[in-house]
Every structure is written in structure tokens, then in C-alpha cells.
Amino acid sequence: MDMIASDLRQMSDAQNTNFFNEHVFNLWWDAPAVSNIVNYQDGVAFRTNSLNNIFMLVHTNTTWVGVGYAVSNYPGIGVGALYRYETNWNYLPPGFTNDLWSHFDKGIVSQIYDTNYWHRVADGVIDLRITPFDQFGNTNFYNPLNPAISYYPVGYAFWSNALPNSVELEFGILEPEALVQARGLAGNPIALNNYLSTNSAPKMEVFRQRITIASAAR
Numbered sequence: 001m002d003m004i005a006s007d008l009r010q011m012s013d014a015q016n017t018n019f020f021n022e023h024v025f026n027l028w029w030d031a032p033a034v035s036n037i038v039n040y041q042d043g044v045a046f047r048t049n050s051l052n053n054i055f056m057l058v059h060t061n062t063t064w065v066g067v068g069y070a071v072s073n074y075p076g077i078g079v080g081a082l083y084r085y086e087t088n089w090n091y092l093p094p095g096f097t098n099d100l101w102s103h104f105d106k107g108i109v110s111q112i113y114d115t116n117y118w119h120r121v122a123d124g125v126i127d128l129r130i131t132p133f134d135q136f137g138n139t140n141f142y143n144p145l146n147p148a149i150s151y152y153p154v155g156y157a158f159w160s161n162a163l164p165n166s167v168e169l170e171f172g173i174l175e176p177e178a179l180v181q182a183r184g185l186a187g188n189p190i191a192l193n194n195y196l197s198t199n200s201a202p203k204m205e206v207f208r209q210r211i212t213i214a215s216a217a218r
Contacts, residue, residue, distance in 0.1 A: 127172025
């Protein structure tokens, strides 16, 4: 939780207003539809876990760093290992010619996490999501007149010099004994999904933190 929060806190914009030709994501996330696990109690749904893929841009001195997080989700049942992505470029603002994004994109599409860019950091992750806020506490950033913020069906992308004011991070992980049981059902996706939906909620730890983005305009 501290590691993800620290990366989010350092988020930077690309200092590139020519986003039509050299756009790069300052912050991007999505939530694969197959990853959602709904928790039920007595037949009533009371929370939905989600697994966001998250990418952010960090600028440290003369180095631009692409940082990302994703949860391996094989075979699409909503629990897996958390991986952290990182690659960097020196001096020039990032763009198509010094791409920090493509290896992240290839990893989340293929679910193959190249160890040159990805490192495994936690097991049993069942919930990973971010919710950005503007300076007024709003979560709806979509404005068709502002191309620096693009709306996706399940998230947003912040381009150019756009950044959220703050981000709420939610992270959920199964307790060790629940993870052992989930692994024991790995060969039976239907039984595993049923277990995660009906029995995992009392056996998971959920953490939330609101993170202020230092570089955001105020």
C-alpha cells in the first residue's frame, strides 16, 4: 500500500501540450470486465471488488519514469499476484520516440509480465482500484471540450498537463488461509468464483488511502 501510494504521490505531467502528435499518459487506468468479484451475504450483494490496471508518469530530476501496476488474473476469476512495472528515459519529455507506455500495454494485454520491466510484489490480491478527484472533490472529469482528459468506459486517461488533485487508493488482499483455499480451487473456475463471491469477504483485508498529488495545479 505504501509503495503504490508513494508512486501516485509523485505523479507528474508530461510537459507536452502537443498531445495530438506526442501524447503520453500522465495517468491511465482501466478495469477488465472479467475481473470483478461481487461479494454476497445472505444472497445480497454488498461490495464489488475490481482489479484496475494503473499507469502513471513520474518526473525525477532529469529522469522520466513510467510506473504501472497490474494483477495477474488467470483464468479471469478476479484474484492474482500484483506486479509493478517500471521503465525510464532521461532528459527529454516522453513521447512516441521515447516510449514509456508500450511495454506496460503489452504486459496487460498478454498477461505476460516480462521481468525486464515487471516485478512481482504481492500474492492474493483481489481488489485494486483508484478513484481520482479534482480540487473540488468531484470524480467526474469528463469534459468533451477538454481533450487533455479522455473518458474510457471504465476509467480515464490524463494527457498533456492534466492531473487529478488527489487519488483514493483501495487495495484488498486475501488472508493466507483464504488464499490457500482459492489456490486449491484453481482448476475449477466455477467453484473458485463461487468461493470468492460468497466466502472471501470475511477473509480479506481492505485498505484505503487518499493521496494528494503534489504536482497537480491548484
